[in-house]
Amino acid sequence: MSTIREQLIKEKYQVELRSSIQLKPVNPELVPHTIILDTLGLSTKSIKRVLDQLTTHLGHSQNTTPPVLAVVNIESKDKQQIFNLGIKDYISFPIIKEELVYRVNQVINCFNYSKGDFLNPIYEKSSSAGSEHILVEKTMEYLTPRLNDEITLDTLTRKIGTNRNKLNQAFKACFGLTVFAWLRDQRMHKAAELLENTELTITQISEQVGYPDSNNFSSSFKRIFQISPLQYRQSKHRTVHESKK
Incomplete structure (x- = not known):
């Protein structure tokens, strides 16, 4: 610790x-x-x-x-x-x-x-905070089981029944991120679990988290974890090996 x-x-x-x-x-x-x-x-x-x-x-x-x-x-x-x-x-x-x-x-x-502790104090005091909270909840519920889908902002806003400005404003106030930055983080979190706990290839994992191009996936993963997916998996496997010595 x-x-x-x-x-x-x-x-x-x-x-x-x-x-x-x-x-x-x-x-x-x-x-x-x-x-x-x-x-x-x-x-x-x-x-x-x-x-x-x-x-x-x-x-x-x-x-x-x-x-x-x-x-x-x-x-x-x-x-x-x-x-x-x-x-x-x-x-x-x-x-x-x-x-x-x-x-x-x-x-x-x-x-x-x-x-309800929104990152933006002005947003927290706003009378629209309740409706924006519901908007974020609704969007999260829609996106979470669809991490492997190719989703565009236009498609998402139509499904949720809002516009891109309101949606991004709500996510920035709550998480300090746009909706797609939040989605990227959720995908990378899932990818890290798959890298650690499965034998799926990098290409297979990239497809499972919504990245048909494994190079784009690797770039996004490295922005979050500062190491490539392969390095992340190798570091996990190396620590397992060392712990057995």
Whole structure:
């Protein structure tokens, strides 16, 4: 966990390191935006017990529990179990800095959005915030199961029943991204999971996340993770090999 802390501090995050029984932050004014839980060596029952403690403590003090990211061994075959417990996402161990930063940013943005903490304070105070919130929700519900589809902005706005300016304005206010930048991030997140957990080729993965041209896919992936899809997969395989020594 010290490695995670060091990496996040470098990215200008404020980080507190706590054991599972030290849930109360040193600074009571500090509201965590996400919690990173070290699950290495823990049973499902133990993980659930810690999550229950978090819900009890933070749910009472803040009315909502921040999203939890679990640190899991890269070799684990039971990653689906952590989602069943209510954990939002996982970070593979050994840690890859680019993956860590990306996943933390993703869950924080989603958490802020779910609370209505829009990035643009003017937007937050606007009387149209409610309708824009619904617009973003509707768009996310439409796009999430269609990551492999070739989608144009004109087609999307017709399906959702809005125009491109309103749609991009809503996504920028909520996530600091245009709708297609948000969609790209979701596709790259899915691609990273496929690279880590399947033997699909780069071309097959690019097609599964909506990129018929694997070169365009590789360029987009590198913009997010700062390494190519092949390098990402090799780094995952290398850490598995090293952990077996």
